[in-house]
Amino acid sequence: MNRAVALYDLTIHTSIDLMRRGKLTSVELTQAVLNRIVEVENQVQAYLTLAPEWALDQAQQADERRARGQDAPLLGVPLAIKDVLCVEGLPCTCGSRILEEFVPPYTATAVERLREAGAVILGKTNTDEYAMGSSTENSAYFTTHNPWDLSRVPGGSSGGSAAAVAAGMALGALGTDTGGSVRQPASLCGVVGLKPSYGRVSRYGLVAFASSLDQVGPFARTVRDAAMLLSVIAGHDSHDSTSMPLPVPDYVGALNTNGLNGLRVGVPREYFIPGMQPEVAEAVRAAIEVMRGLGADIKQVRLPHTDYGLPVYYLIAPAEASANLARYDGVRYGLRVDAPEGMWETYRQTRGAGFGSEVKRRIMLGTYALSAGYYDAYYLKAQQVRTLIKSDFDAAFREVDVIASPTAPTTAFKIGEKVDDPLQMYLSDVFTLACNLAGICGISLPCGFDGEGLPIGLQIMGPAFGEESILRVAHAYEQATEWHTYRPQIPMNSETSSINEDDE
């Protein structure tokens, strides 16, 4: 591992400071990141679509705006977007063959807000198909490699965004989190990832997976950068009836506090389980001691229905997915396989050919859970237990301000290790999915490395619309430690260096 030095390793905060002081242009910064992408993309494979010319155009425009004396919160900062969020004119595949040719005619609100804030969009990052997965291995195109160890997964489903930020291929990124898909890859790639409260960020232009759970969230290398991105994307949108009409607090301002005096941090024993990697538990317990040292009041809390979270999630999310994905019928967009037998067979063959294995598995599971005779036993039951899980958090947040836990039970696993056993793969989300079921917010940030040099993530969860609290705690911890300053060393191969020379 290396300390940050290069332009592409700058934080968003520092890069803006340099650009405001005239020490750096967006074109220089964007070119440095594009050069870095040329250098490491063959090994990492984070991007499904790259838009280098458009990115440099945007950077040029950002520099011109600044030269005219204008400023904006993210003016000139190059960012990556998970390929489930629409960007007008760029393909949006959702990691699926069924949308291979789809080019959206409009831009998602979250991305539009980044653009209005002056950000430069670099391209679209790899994802498990329709965000269903924990490793990017379910992408129909390729698997993204973890920058800390190329033989391992980056986590998922937003693994392309996490890997891009970790590898210096973007200063920050957007992902989406339905059961941990921002936080778990952030943990496995050693970056910061935040899942906002349900209703905090507009989902207009986000391709739907599970509508009662999906949220858009930022990736960055520091908590301050994540707060800056959240400040831009958060807030009500008349295009999304599930976005809450609430004012957006000053998330960056919330970081400016000394220590954690008087802040109550809950530790749930249900989140330290047999079977988890011992080094993960140790690192998280050590992080909690750091918080105690900063003045936090550490208290045990109970979340007694934790064990039921996984089955509840894997009934509700597939049920909602089976309904949302019914729209892929080969009529208005996407793949169509014409069958001579007629319309119904065209539907069957289009969907059979267009969807990958995990998506079909979840459509089948969700369809079963919603079908006549099984609705009460599975879907309704899961929704009732969801109420109990939410009540656990409501009760805990009457006693504490935030809850600290591991983000994932293990560090990054080997590519191929869990692909044949869906239940084992689903267990990667065991500490993150309750947050989505309860609609609360959570952040993952680096808190150590295991014996193999792989990053470990600390999760801080807060009540609904309590993003200021989790950012404040995460920032205080981050400032007291140096885990966020390490960068992966990515081996160069001869093939990429020759591409690099051609490019120069």
Added chain:
Amino acid sequence: MKLTLAEVEHIAELARLSLSDDEKTLYQEQLSAILEYAERLQALDTSAIPPTATVLPLRSVTRADEPRDSMSREDVLANAPQVEADSFRVQAVMD
């Protein structure tokens, strides 16, 4: 709780998914394992617990009913697999 092959085929029909024989066998095994795992929910008495469909207090959100421009026909049709006479071309619904 072991699904039969006939049940797998029935679910695939409800979901309009054509599956190969290998996929049917695979999903029969995997879905059975996942559903067996989900059986643990039955241990909880939820007879008095209301279901949670959404965590938000919002219900039936509406906006002002004001006319505004919509997307152009060209944009709407741009991604269609088949277009005819400025419309989506589909197969006959009834024989």
